[in-house]
Amino acid sequence: MARVGALLGGLFRVSWRTLREIASFQENNFFLVGVVLLLQSGPLMAAILGLALLVPLTANPLRAIPAERLALLPLGRHDLAWLRMISFWMNPVALIAVAAVVWLGSVKLGAQLFFVLIASQLAAPLIERLFERAPELDPARWIPAPPGMLGPLIRKNIREMVTVLDFWIASLLALVTVAYRIRHDWPEPETMLGMSIIIVLAGLGTYAQCLFGLDARAGRTRYRLMPLRGWRILLAKDIAFLAIAVPLTAGIAPLPGLAAALGALAVGHHLSVLQPIPQHRWRFTSGSVMVTLVQAIASAGSAVAVGRENVLWLIPCAAAWAISLWWYGLCWEEAWQDR
Numbered sequence: 001m002a003r004v005g006a007l008l009g010g011l012f013r014v015s016w017r018t019l020r021e022i023a024s025f026q027e028n029n030f031f032l033v034g035v036v037l038l039l040q041s042g043p044l045m046a047a048i049l050g051l052a053l054l055v056p057l058t059a060n061p062l063r064a065i066p067a068e069r070l071a072l073l074p075l076g077r078h079d080l081a082w083l084r085m086i087s088f089w090m091n092p093v094a095l096i097a098v099a100a101v102v103w104l105g106s107v108k109l110g111a112q113l114f115f116v117l118i119a120s121q122l123a124a125p126l127i128e129r130l131f132e133r134a135p136e137l138d139p140a141r142w143i144p145a146p147p148g149m150l151g152p153l154i155r156k157n158i159r160e161m162v163t164v165l166d167f168w169i170a171s172l173l174a175l176v177t178v179a180y181r182i183r184h185d186w187p188e189p190e191t192m193l194g195m196s197i198i199i200v201l202a203g204l205g206t207y208a209q210c211l212f213g214l215d216a217r218a219g220r221t222r223y224r225l226m227p228l229r230g231w232r233i234l235l236a237k238d239i240a241f242l243a244i245a246v247p248l249t250a251g252i253a254p255l256p257g258l259a260a261a262l263g264a265l266a267v268g269h270h271l272s273v274l275q276p277i278p279q280h281r282w283r284f285t286s287g288s289v290m291v292t293l294v295q296a297i298a299s300a301g302s303a304v305a306v307g308r309e310n311v312l313w314l315i316p317c318a319a320a321w322a323i324s325l326w327w328y329g330l331c332w333e334e335a336w337q338d339r
Contacts, residue, residue, distance in 0.1 A: 028284040029205040029292050030169055093117045149228075150236045157240030160214045161207060163281040167244065170203025174248040181252065189253075193307040196253035200245050200260040201299045208268030208295070209287035211237040213279030231329025234273070238265050238325065256307035259314055262321040263298035267291060269328040274335060 088094060097113035100106050131138050140159045145151040161167050177195045207213075211234070212220070223233055242261055249257025271277070271291050279285050298320075305313040 028166070028286060029295070030166070030202045030284070088121075091117060146239075150232060150239070153233070153236035154239050154243070157211075157237050158243060161240060161244055163214070164207060164279065165282065165284045166204055166207050170199050170244075170248055173199050173203055174252065178251045189307070192253045193256050193303065196249045196257040196307075197260050197300050197303045199248055199252070200257055200264055200303075201296060203248075204241065204245055204261075205264045205268070205292070205295055205299060206285045206287045208241060208264040209271040209291050210277050210279050210285050211241070211268065211272040212276045213272075213285060214281065229329060230332035231325050234269065234325055234329050234332060237272075238321075241265060253303075253307060255311055255314065256303035259302035259306040259317045260299040262317045263300075263302035264295055266321045266324040267295040267298045269324045273328045273332045 093113055094117060097110040097117070100113060101110035135141065140162065143155050143158055145155040173195070177192070177199070181192065215223075226233070242258075242265075245261040245264075246254070246258055249260075268287075268291070271288055275288075277286060302313070302317045306317070
């Protein structure tokens, strides 16, 4: 039992670290910019945020120990049974479910949370084993590499973007908005303009502040070995961002969505290059509150100018983005090559 207690102490630290990583959504644009606006649209948007937070919390803490290492530990069957049972109750969602039943008196809510937790913990190893046996079924492998020298880099960056919760929040918002537009034959243009801004700024904007956040030290070393200028490496990141942002707003307000994306990138380059913040997969990305404020002005202003005034406002938006790309490409060469 002492061996089990030592392992449980380590699993508790892993669970606490995971909880702190997920709590980074407080520095995410969706929380800072979007929640106040979206909650006014009804409980559906609150459910989207709650689902995005619950799914990563349902991960089994015991899976932090690789299976091959767990098999080498001097643990008997009874030890493993105790370890699995206690680690299940260490999950934050299990504790929230118990609190919902005991303090709130909501048996229905507690049962729903337990259902989500058990379903997630049963599905995760099955999906992982499926992809191990049939890696061709992994959707990330279906993403083609665009032609040209930057093609493999762009594909790699797109694969990184789909592993953060920002992408899935933006996709859900786009899906709900498109469904609303289909249901209403003539939706208000201002509504579509506003949703395109929210999808880009609140959904994807934080990722524009940490374009290098998922690149490990080995990845940064490979960048230094590549015969590419800094602006080209940054361009591969931007193209991947636009390849996701533009399709998500294509059925809502495409040109304002493009302008909002260019504004978000132009401002986000500063933090991405000069103060890169490490990020974690299957978590919300985190950025800077001050950069978010500037990004909101640039992104929303660009989208409103294109949507309300004239499409030709796309030209200065693209020019501002190109200048930012060139300048911070030089900054990348100076700052990152010495790291």
